[in-house]
Amino acid sequence: MNIKALGPRVLYAILLPVLLLALLLALNVGPVEIDLVKGIRDWFKELTTIESLILFDIRLPRSLLAMFIGATLGLAGAALQGLLRNPLAEPGIIGVSNGAALGAVIVFYYGMAGFAWFLLPLGGLIGALIAVSIILLLVGQSRSIITLILAGIAINAVGGALIALALNFAQSPYAMQEIVFWLLGSVANRSINELLIALPFMLVGWGMILYCGRFLNALTLGEETAKSMGFDVARLRLVLVLGVTASVGAAVSVAGNIGFVGLVVPHLIRPFVAYEPRRLLLASGVTGAILLLVADIAVQLLSSNGEMKLGVITSLVGAPFFLFLILKSRNVLQ
Numbered sequence: 001m002n003i004k005a006l007g008p009r010v011l012y013a014i015l016l017p018v019l020l021l022a023l024l025l026a027l028n029v030g031p032v033e034i035d036l037v038k039g040i041r042d043w044f045k046e047l048t049t050i051e052s053l054i055l056f057d058i059r060l061p062r063s064l065l066a067m068f069i070g071a072t073l074g075l076a077g078a079a080l081q082g083l084l085r086n087p088l089a090e091p092g093i094i095g096v097s098n099g100a101a102l103g104a105v106i107v108f109y110y111g112m113a114g115f116a117w118f119l120l121p122l123g124g125l126i127g128a129l130i131a132v133s134i135i136l137l138l139v140g141q142s143r144s145i146i147t148l149i150l151a152g153i154a155i156n157a158v159g160g161a162l163i164a165l166a167l168n169f170a171q172s173p174y175a176m177q178e179i180v181f182w183l184l185g186s187v188a189n190r191s192i193n194e195l196l197i198a199l200p201f202m203l204v205g206w207g208m209i210l211y212c213g214r215f216l217n218a219l220t221l222g223e224e225t226a227k228s229m230g231f232d233v234a235r236l237r238l239v240l241v242l243g244v245t246a247s248v249g250a251a252v253s254v255a256g257n258i259g260f261v262g263l264v265v266p267h268l269i270r271p272f273v274a275y276e277p278r279r280l281l282l283a284s285g286v287t288g289a290i291l292l293l294v295a296d297i298a299v300q301l302l303s304s305n306g307e308m309k310l311g312v313i314t315s316l317v318g319a320p321f322f323l324f325l326i327l328k329s330r331n332v333l334q
Contacts, residue, residue: 008279011272015286019067022293026063027055029300057191065187065195066296066310067289069251070261072202074288075281076244077262079209082216082277083240084145088325090263091248094148094241095135095155096128100252101183102159103127108179109166121197124253131155132245136238148241185258185311187296198250205247206285212240213278220277258311260318261288267325 027036032054039051076091084093091097107113107123138151163183170176215236218226223233251258265288266280273279295313302308 008273011283012286015283015290019286019290019293022290022297023063023067026066026293026297027059029297030054030059031300061190061192061195062187062296063293065190065198065255066292068195068199068202069187069255069258070288070290070292071285072205072247072251072288073258073261074265074291075206075209075285076248077264077288078266078277078280078284079212079216079240079244080262081266082219082280083237084149085219087267088263088322090260091244092156092257092259092262094152094244095131095159096245096248097252097257098156098159098163099131100124100128100249101257102162103130104182104253104256105163105166105179108175108182109170111171111175117191117193118197121194121250121253125201125249127159128245128249128253131159132242132249135241148237181309182256183311184309185256185314186299186309187255188299188310190254194254198254201250202247205243205245205250208239208243208246210281212236212243213281215240216277216281256311258292258314260314260322261292263325264318264321265291267321 024036032050034051034054036051036055039049039055042049042052043056073091077089080089080091080093081087083089101124103126104120104124106127107120112123113120135148135151135155138154139147163179167176167179170179215226215231215233218229218231219233226233248262266284269283269287270280273283292310292314295317296310299308299310299313302313
């Protein structure tokens with residue numbers, strides 16, 4: 001069967017059970033073996049047992065965060081590749097990832113993370129908001145793609161430099177180590193509180209991105225054609241960028257930088273949706289959730305004493321894939 005003929009129902013009939021299986025496997029993985037059924041039964045009976053505590057206070061928040069963050073990165077990557085019409089685009093290209101990371105690093109640097117649990121994700125969200133505000137000011141009324149990319153590169157460079165400056169002047173080796181570990185990306189030791197503060201922003205961002213699905217389809221024919229079809233290109237481009245900012249900024253604010261998911265996932269799923277940008281969005285979100293859950297399972301299985309960071313695993317998989325895409329693009333252009 002031609003994979004391009006794979007219908008949406010068949011595609012999601014495959015992806016959704018795989019997602020559920022990955023979630024169940026993630027809940028079963030950990031340094032302590034527990035009975036999931038007993039943990040669920042004890043929780044419903046309001047019994048405080050080892051099984052219920054490990055399941056609902058540790059594993060479930062971690063697994064749900066991995067799932068929602070993976071969905072965010074996959075969805076945002078597909079949206080930006082469609083908007084920029086560039087298969088090498090990914091969420092970090094517009095500067096929001098480094099902006100959110102810088103906001104969180106500032107919270108670490110001044111020792112505010114210990115005062116309240118919400119200050120770290122709040123700092124990340126504020127950093128992402130400031131980053132996109134500066135980008136919109138730099139782009140101005142034109143809102144051209146080239147200006148947007150250049151503004152994102154500039155914000156990334158400034159954010160990276162300020163993060164390096166914070167590391168350079170960290171008050172203690174412990175503070176520097178804490179910042180570095182957070183920047184590597186992880187969903188370990190996260191509670192339901194981090195999920196609750198990030199999820200509303202993710203959901204709003206998803207809605208804004210999915211709202212632009214038909215616009216992305218029209219954009220494949222060119223901006224002038226999209227305008228002739230009645231789309232307000234400048235407005236919808238802004239909606240899309242703000243959606244990516246809200247969702248990715250929230251993800252980075254609670255988990256740090258997790259790279260390459262937004263780059264790899266759309267390429268894996270694109271042939272199964274007949275290369276249609278609108279269909280690619282939701283399918284990339286589900287696939288991103290699966291990929292990050294599997295990566296987090298691998299992190300726990302491969303770690304012994306000190307746990308490997310999630311961002312390291314995704315980079316180890318994504319970097320060779322990125323090089324392959326560059327070589328493939330070079331061969332096409334020759």
